Amino acid sequence: MKEPVSVLFLRESPEKFKMEEKREVEHEDVYILVDKIKEGDREAFMTLTRLYQKKVFLLAYSFFRNREDALDIVQETFLRFYEKVRMFQRGKNFQNWFLQIAKNLCVDYYRKNYSKSKEWDRSKPIDEMNLPDQSSYDPLGSSDLREIISACLKKLAEKQRMIFVMRHYNQFKYREIAQILDISLGTAKSLHFKAVRNLRGLMAPYLGRQL
């Protein structure tokens, strides 16, 4: 009955979904690229796009769970980046600075396009959740874990969702998340904890029934 603790700890690390550009680009190389972009170098810009496009897409897609929105965010992020590139100074962490742009765009985009529809589809699932017994009519009830987590993620508060997505899918460390979101390490950690705890709370009714 008592499981060995070590088994509980072992969670398959989400290595399967790593970026193609696994090797960390050396800071100096990025600085040189950015310097060239500041001078209007198209090739350098394209190189940088190749390096970071997937990170932005992954962040935006896991946040919105919509391919077209994510692609919009990717393009918009690079456009904004080019507008702001002269403000970037050597010594800063480029990736964190860059992803801050992406994250801000995601939040703005979300507030502009999702807040209303969120209210709308929040009202429905809540009604449905009140009837957990009629599993055959519950769109979430019969579906697998994937749909449950997807629906629950959407109900998370904006910041918690962003942190969860960053930590889980982008696999950023708390330290990086703190820099990108411009919050303290402790805040990042506790927001992540709250996100997971709230997700668990949201998932509970479905998981309980599944078991």
Add this chain to the structure above:
Amino acid sequence: MMDCKKIKKDLVAFLYGELREDEKELLKTHLEACPDCRKELQHMKEVIKGADSLQEDIEKAMASVDWEELPSRITEAVFAKEAPLPREPWLAGISRFFFQSKLRPAYAALLIGVLLGSFITFIVFRAPLPREVEAGNFLVSRDFLENVELEMARRETLNYLEESQYLLLDFIQSPSERSAEFWQSEFVSQKARGILARKKYISPQLDKFKMAKAKAICDQIEYLFYELVQISAQLSEEEVSKIQNMIEEKKLLLKIKLLKKELEQSEV
């Protein structure tokens, strides 16, 4: 347990490998002894498992994007929008300072100010302009003005001479014994006074235009009238007829006639 609350808060960080070694050890030890926290850990793991279940979906979305084509498309879009390439760094710095979007309201205000200013200037300074044009009608050459004055002097003199002529003619033809009556009569005295006043006006004109001959004759007429008006009452018949003769002798009327002719001919 005492530190369950703190431990639970660390569970998520633990699952994500964000705990320091010592923290990890502490947590493991606690979990060994605390079924409650182990259960909580299990719940957290379910969430993570659920989140992992989305990986496939994300991978599919990632695979659906053409990553080779996207950079060139983005670059195209970005550089089409930001067409002009940045210039030399220092120049770029300066122009960036002057063309930063923050300054746009200031530039707009400046432009409005300049437009408003020039409009007001236009309104204020436009008014005198037509007046100048009107005044321009009087801005004629000195020569023309002098000619006008000369012409006026000539006409005045002509009138003066004519009136004097008629009066003298009347005087000469009137009987000498009634001279006092003649000069005292309302009509004649008024006429004489008018002639004298006119003389006052024309004499500076005649001086100015150096019409010496005309001036001499006019002066003679003036003295004559002056005397006649003043003293006619005390003059005897003889004296009056003497004056009449003198006027005839001196051919004053003829002179007047000639002068008139001369003046008429010299019309400007």
